[in-house]
Amino acid sequence: MAFLAMEQLSFSYPGRSPVVDEVSWQVQAGEVHCLLGRSGCGKTTLLKLVAGLIRPQRGHIALYDRESGGELAAPGPQVGFMFQAPTLLEWKTALANVLLPVSLQRKPTAQDEQRARQLLAQLGLAAYAGQHPRELSGGQQSRVALARALMLEPPLLLLDEPFAALDAITRAELQDDLLRTCRERGTTVLFVTHDINEAVYLGDRIALMHGGRIVNAWKIELPEPRSQSLRHGALFNDYCAQVRAAMDEACS
Numbered sequence: 554m555a556f557l558a559m560e561q562l563s564f565s566y567p568g569r570s571p572v573v574d575e576v577s578w579q580v581q582a583g584e585v586h587c588l589l590g591r592s593g594c595g596k597t598t599l600l601k602l603v604a605g606l607i608r609p610q611r612g613h614i615a616l617y618d619r620e621s622g623g624e625l626a627a628p629g630p631q632v633g634f635m636f637q638a639p640t641l642l643e644w645k646t647a648l649a650n651v652l653l654p655v656s657l658q659r660k661p662t663a664q665d666e667q668r669a670r671q672l673l674a675q676l677g678l679a680a681y682a683g684q685h686p687r688e689l690s691g692g693q694q695s696r697v698a699l700a701r702a703l704m705l706e707p708p709l710l711l712l713d714e715p716f717a718a719l720d721a722i723t724r725a726e727l728q729d730d731l732l733r734t735c736r737e738r739g740t741t742v743l744f745v746t747h748d749i750n751e752a753v754y755l756g757d758r759i760a761l762m763h764g765g766r767i768v769n770a771w772k773i774e775l776p777e778p779r780s781q782s783l784r785h786g787a788l789f790n791d792y793c794a795q796v797r798a799a800m801d802e803a804c805s
């Protein structure tokens with residue numbers, strides 16, 4: 554059974570034609586799926602539907618809880634988010650920002666703080682727990698936002714172009730951090746991007762969106778664990794070329 558299943562999902566903003574049009578897609582537990590497509594094709598809207606932030610006019614989304622084996626209707630601690638801008642609270646330290654999902658529910662315990670520090674350490678920020686966002690670089694802020702998204706150990710992480718604003722080297726480092734951290738925890742990831750290389754590097758599967766529909770899909774079989782040197786290999790570049798050709802064809 555799929556961990557996340559979308560069936561015939563459709564969504565229109567008022568008075569407009571559908572921006573998500575009959576999308577069916579399944580994600581298995583522990584996989585990273587990339588939703589790839591050009592600007593305006595409906596990727597963010599699809600992610601918002603999965604997050605439960607908006608409701609589809611037609612279709613159905615099911616998220617299966619591995620422990621209970623049940624279907625989850627509304628978003629909650631089982632779904633973590635990270636958007637393009639890190640959106641940290643300026644007046645709180647990095648540690649307090651990571652603890653935010655807990656503090657919104659209750660007073661954090663010493664155990665929560667230990668876990669937040671552990672996440673910061675895993676992402677190379679052990680020495681920055683007491684710093685405020687303005688004292689951190691863009692890449693460091695993104696790492697804090699990633700740690701915050703992982704704080705409640707969500708089985709599903711939804712990421713909307715989270716690294717788009719970063720330089721190429723920092724972005725590559727964060728891609729590796731993300732893969733390592735999610736593999737360690739068995740987190741399932743739905744990752745929106747318009748960058749073909751990023752989708753091929755991160756994805757176990759890629760879905761290509763165009764005009765609100767999934768028009769093509771690939772299973773990416775690259776050696777694991779993925780490492781940056783793969784980018785120079787023929788297999789990686791073949792996948793990128795295939796995806797680019799499909800994107801060009803979809804737009805022609």
Ligand SMILES: Nc1ncnc2c1ncn2[C@@H]1O[C@H](COP(=O)(O)OP(=O)(O)OP(=O)(O)O)[C@@H](O)[C@H]1O
Binds near residue numbers: 569572595597598
């Ligand atoms: N709140 C809204 N009200 C009306 N139309 C919207 C709204 N949000 C998005 N749209 C429209 O829906 C379409 C899909 O937008 P969406 O943000 O899902 O695309 P996207 O693929 O994520 O684009 P990008 O890569 O630029 O973020 C676009 O044409 C956009 O103008």
